[in-house]
Amino acid sequence: MYRSLRPIIIKEFRQIRRDPTSLGMLLILPAALIVLVGYALNFDVKHVPLVIFDQSKTSTSRAFLDKFKQTELFNYRFDVTGYNEIDGHFTNGRAKVAIVIPTNFAEDLLVGRDVRVQILVDGSDANTGAQAIGNAARITADYSTRLVVSAFERMGRQYYQPIDFQPRIWFNPDLLSNQFLLPGLIGFILVLTAVISTSMTVVREKERGTMEQIMVSPLRPRDVILGKTIPYMLIGLVEATAILVLGYVLFDIQVKGSILLLYAGIFTILLGSLGQGLLVSTVTDSQQVAFMISVFSSLLPSFLLSGFVFPVSSMPIVLQILSNLAVNKFFLVLVRGIMLKGVGFSSVWPQFVYMIVFAAVMLGVSTKRMQKRTL
């Protein structure tokens, strides 16, 4: 058995070694994606550019505004002297939020009249806008609570809050989106690179005519498939390890659960993806077409349908059903479970079952199709 696989495996490794650009792509792509997703693809809204229109110009108003200047949620840019200026800054993107303090801010506060602070938000970026409003409201609420407390104290009375709302977040206490995205990225990268590299290596042989030479030899299609799968499986495992290490070093993302179980999951999804790549290679003889089909059949479902970025539960029902075709959807649940929650096999076995079925179908169908091409 090993003797039949050996020539193919050795040849694949020799070819991989001779083609450092492709191998580099296999390793640089994940690194680049991690850095990109870790730093740039960030759903936490911070450093929103802010301008201030302070008509009161008192120490009271400055004390209030300092709260906005001190936080990293906002990035204080400059003071303005009129609404038309705010409009100008919004239009050319220099500011996204403006705070307007009324002229009689200090006086009204002093006498205990209602004070209206206006917050203007550029709503063209809906997510940023909404979060900025929330953040501004929280800062304002904090500040006014503090004012109320000190007023009560001056009056010699104890202040109390009827309902104390205390959120506590599990698994990702800082609600950092990269903690959530990076584990998902493992599946995405593995699926993408495994499907593309396997389909390309087979189709390249077809284009060169070497596949025909192999078919003339006593090797069986099964040997060819296994011989082609093993090297890319190993590369996939190395790639996954690289992602885990990078995630830990750069973003301090740790695996809470069993590493072994995690690797079992990685192995299973790789098997399915390699099978998918082989299947792609049986439908076309051209590298270009193989590349296109590989990208479409791996990137789109594992990025858009898997819940990697957009939660499956908020998709329209048709897409929710379709999402079951994306093997990454199940892997995501598994990997987030193991890495963030530290769950064991008892909670992720359904995902394993699905991924094993997926791999079996992919490998089975592609072996059948490969056999059918010849005798």
Place this chain on the structure above:
Amino acid sequence: MNEYAIEVHDLTKKFGAFTAVDRVNFNVKRGDIFGFLGANGAGKSTTIRMLCGLLQSTSGTASVGGYDINTQPELVKFNIGYMSQRFSLYDDLTVEQNIRFYGGVYGLRNNRLRDRMDWVLKMADLKGRESSLTRTLSGGWKQRLALGCAILHEPKILFLDEPTGGVDPISRRNFWELINRLSTEGITVLVTTHFLDEAEYCNSIILINAGKLIAGGTPSQLKREHIKDPILEVASSNVVEALEVIRVQPWAIETSVFGTKLHVLVKDEEEGKVSIRQTLSANGIQTQSIQRIVPSLEDVFLYLLDKETARAS
């Protein structure tokens, strides 16, 4: 107008330290079919690229149709037609669209384009197939269409680069009949090839090796003048055994199997015949016939190349 369509004087091309074409001289008569032969890498395509105005020469000059290749490359390009083995046709266009495209490239319009298209379709026997996709044509038709596109703009000089490689014998004949007709009409044709049977169609041939001209003449001249040693064709009862016993003899310069016969290059015709008969009968092989044959151009070509290689080393 002078007698020569192409004149080449001391043409040289160097790529760095490597001399691809080394002081090549030849003239091509108007209306000739001229064969330019050489192995891969001998300097054929570099020379052709210079003659087509695609590459400047390092030294030496050449004129094509009266235009200097170095100072008037654009005029050269406009006055030549070029067709290669790979038939530069668009497979996904129809016959007519291909002709229109090449017509456009050479600036043919209105009546002229219509006339020439008509002429090409007739010449290539493609009437009634104007709207067939080029992909669906057989090799012979494609070849004729490619030829038509190459001479759409009525060039006086036509370059053919291995034009009939891989085409079936009948199409090949038709093709050469067309080329003969063109040359009768005064078009000068320069053929580069390493298929020696293609070279048989040429009036005049030159042979290039390692950038240098090593021989020239008509096919008959080349055959007559260069191979002085006779080639004997031997028919015997067992060709494989005959090969085995003859090839080790000192008087057999070169021995090869041709079908059921053996070709033996010897020093002297009569002595050779006697030696062959003796050797075969001593080994229990029956000699059926021995006759001297005219060497093919391929024999001449290989013989000359061997001589050059021997001289170089």
Place this chain on the structure above:
Amino acid sequence: MAIAIETKSLGKSFGGIKAVDQFSLVVNEGEMFGLVGPDGSGKTTTIRMLCGILAPSSGSASILGKDIIKQPDLIKKEIGYLSQRFSLYGDLSVDENIEFFAEINKVYDFKKQREELLEFTRLKPFRDRLAEKLSGGMKQKLALACTLIHTPKIIFLDEPTTGVDPVSRRDFWKILQSLLRQGITIVMSTPYLDEAERCTRVGLMNKGRIMRVDTPENLKKEMEKEVVEIVCDRVREAFRLLSSHHAVREIQAFGDRLNVLVDDANKSLPSLESVLRSNGIVLASSRVISPSLENVFISLLTSNATVEVAG
């Protein structure tokens, strides 16, 4: 002589188009058999079926007595296949290519055989070079070495000399000759009729069918016409003059001579010569030459065409 290959009414259709049709043939051991025909005549398809790359649509074939459909695994060890494209791994070295093809053919003790083949093909100095860096002729020889590493009894060569220059072609033929001496059966396809002349027997193919199988000599003998070679000046004018001559069946103009196909040379030659002379053409020589396979092939094709029209 033992039979190396036997096919019975072998056929292959691709979506209703018969690429190979009613193909019956016997090739003996130790032969160099040539399948000759134009592009698309079914040569490659036939070879691919015999090598087990394509399944036949109809008929049967056996190689060394084993059925190609029922016993493909027994056959695969005995045959070598050299495809038109010299299928090699460009990013593997000469040595590595041979090693790979040895091992996939389950030959693990290949070192000695590899040395011999490298010697034989004169590729030894280039053994560490990547295959993509070899010239066309060297690629061809390497591909052949890869085909021979498992010492097959029969090799199939699909248009092995396409795109190879005459010098490499000669080397290649020399190698084939020595294979023949070792008793290896060679089946090759070629579109070049001059190459077919070198085969011990040829099968002329057209439109998926085999028209004739025989030795080149017998095929030429069968043709009941003669070829006259006329060397003269103003060849094109001579061509025009003789084209309309009643005795001329076919005429071909070469650079400095004409080949004229006639029914009876002795009867027609004087008349041909006088036509030329009376038009002021100078004859250097004229003689009867043996017809080439190309003459045979073309006359077969044209007579077949007439039959088809008549039928």
